Amino acid sequence: MLIFDAHCDTLSRIRNPGELIRNSFHWDLERAERYGAYVQVLASFADDGFRADPAAVMAAHLEKALAFERAYPGRLRLVRTASELKAAEGGGVFGILGAEGAELFRGSLHELERWFQKGLRVITLCWNYDNEVCDSIAGRRTHHGLSAFGRKVVNRMQELGMVIDLSHASDETFDDVLSCVQLPVTATHSNCRALCNHPRNLTDAQIREIARTGGVIGINFYGHFLSVSGKATIKDIINHIEHIAGLVGIKHVGLGCDFDGANPMPEGIRGAESLHALLEALARVNYTDQDIRMIAGANFMRLFSQILK
Numbered sequence: 001m002l003i004f005d006a007h008c009d010t011l012s013r014i015r016n017p018g019e020l021i022r023n024s025f026h027w028d029l030e031r032a033e034r035y036g037a038y039v040q041v042l043a044s045f046a047d048d049g050f051r052a053d054p055a056a057v058m059a060a061h062l063e064k065a066l067a068f069e070r071a072y073p074g075r076l077r078l079v080r081t082a083s084e085l086k087a088a089e090g091g092g093v094f095g096i097l098g099a100e101g102a103e104l105f106r107g108s109l110h111e112l113e114r115w116f117q118k119g120l121r122v123i124t125l126c127w128n129y130d131n132e133v134c135d136s137i138a139g140r141r142t143h144h145g146l147s148a149f150g151r152k153v154v155n156r157m158q159e160l161g162m163v164i165d166l167s168h169a170s171d172e173t174f175d176d177v178l179s180c181v182q183l184p185v186t187a188t189h190s191n192c193r194a195l196c197n198h199p200r201n202l203t204d205a206q207i208r209e210i211a212r213t214g215g216v217i218g219i220n221f222y223g224h225f226l227s228v229s230g231k232a233t234i235k236d237i238i239n240h241i242e243h244i245a246g247l248v249g250i251k252h253v254g255l256g257c258d259f260d261g262a263n264p265m266p267e268g269i270r271g272a273e274s275l276h277a278l279l280e281a282l283a284r285v286n287y288t289d290q291d292i293r294m295i296a297g298a299n300f301m302r303l304f305s306q307i308l309k
Contacts, residue, residue, distance in 0.1 A: 002037040002089060003275060004297035004304075006122075006188035006218035006254060007098070007167070009261030011042050011061040017068035020076065026259035026271035029076060032093045034273070039079070039088050039297065041188065043261070045100035045127050054103040062097055066118065069095075080119050082308040085301065096304070098122035098165070098188075102133040102153060109156055116160050121308060123157060124165040124188065125150070125173065134177075135170040137199045145172035151180060158183050161309035166190075166210070167200075167220075167256070174206055184214035184303055189256030191225045192243045198225055204247055211248035214306070216299045218256020219244075223264040232266040234281045241282075241295060250291050254300045 010027045014020060021029050032038040044061035046054030069078050079085045079096045088094045097120045104120075105111040125131075130139035133150035146154065154177055157164055164181065166174050167190045177185065187210060193201040202210075202217065210217055219240050226232035226240065244253040259271060268277050275296075282292050 001035065001279070001293060002039070002297040002301065003032075003035045004039040004254060004300040005259070005272075006041050006186065006216075006256040006300050007043055007100075007124075007220075007261070008040060008257060008259040009043055009045065009100075010259065011044055011064055012047065013260045014064065017064045017071060020065075020068050021072075026257075026265075028272070029093055031272040035275070037088055037091045037297075039085070039094045039096065039301070041096045041098045041122055043098040043100040043122070043124065044104070045124075045261075046103065048128075051129070054101060055106050058099060058101065058104045062099070062115075062118070062120065065095060065097060078119050079304075079308070080121065082305045085305055085308060088301070096121050098124065100124040100168070101127040101129070101131060102150075103129075103131045105132075105153070107132040107149060109152060112153060112156060113160070116162065120162070121304075122163040122165055122188070123153075124167055125153075125177070126168050128168065134173040136168050136173075137170045138168070139170065141170065141172070145170070145176035146180075150176075154180060161307055163304060163307050167218075171203075171206075174209075178209050178213070181213060183307055184216075185210060186215045186217065186300075186303060187256075188218045189220040189258045189261075190217060191220050191240045195239055195243055196225055196228055201225055207244055207247050207252075211252040214303070216252055216254045216303045217244055218254050218300070220262065221257045221259075221265055221269055222262035223266060225262075226266060230264065232264075234266055234268045234278055236266060237278060238281060238285065250294055251299055251302075253295055255296065
């Protein structure tokens with residue numbers, strides 16, 4: 001079965017590219033290879049202690065993946081086009097580079113285009129801070145949504161064939177983006193406010209708006225986004241899957257595990273090696289094989305294949 005996880009932060013944890021093969025964190029190649037076919041969005045972000053120059057920190061993370069691609073050809077194939085993504089159906093581990101925060105571009109469309117040429121394909125418009133593009137849900141409403149520059153970024157991303165990710169965006173940013181997109185959008189690692197009333201989660205109206213574009217929502221495994229108490233289980237993951245599926249259909253939900261970016265994980269989830277436990281639990285509560293394949297990877301494969309050129 002093909003796995004497509006729309007968000008992990010492992011690049012921010014490893015010290016050198018070779019640690020992508022094996023490490024003590026949540027995700028590595030050896031564990032991903034056990035599934036036969038695996039697509040992983042590898043995100044870069046600048047944590048709270050690295051905000052003096054977030055662009056430099058994020059660039060360093062992305063360069064680790066690019067260095068690994070050069071040093072270990074064929075071991076982790078970085079996807080840049082829809083045809084390269086389709087090859088994942090034949091097996092192997094594939095990566096897609098993502099930026100969790102438009103700070104990477106230093107307010108410049110030229111920098112956006114330069115990183116696109118290097119292989120960046122997913123942009124989470126913001127992390128926990130407002131930036132030149134938009135406001136974060138944890139920010140200070142600097143722009144009251146998208147900035148004028150942010151609208152240019154969104155438009156250029158659509159022209160280039162880049163995935164727009166609304167996880168972490170403020171509600172005003174969310175509305176502004178939905179008012180000016182022609183392609184599907186995603187929230188790669190967000191859950192449901194109706195089940196866990198955290199501002200990082202999506203309202204039912206936002207879930208419907210993402211589905212209206214043809215988008216997909218990746219379920220985040222962070223305990224505090226799954227359960228008010230923060231103590232979550234695999235059943236809580238399934239509850240969020242069922243809520244989205246009940247609102248807009250099974251084709252709009254996938255995995256956005258947030259490995260190496262979220263702690264605590266639910267009981268029974270140690271890292272990528274535990275995804276089989278979720279898939280088996282879905283089968284036990286009568287999800288069909290087709291439904292499980294859609295959640296595990298097919299839905300995000302469809303979305304990314306439509307957007308990547």
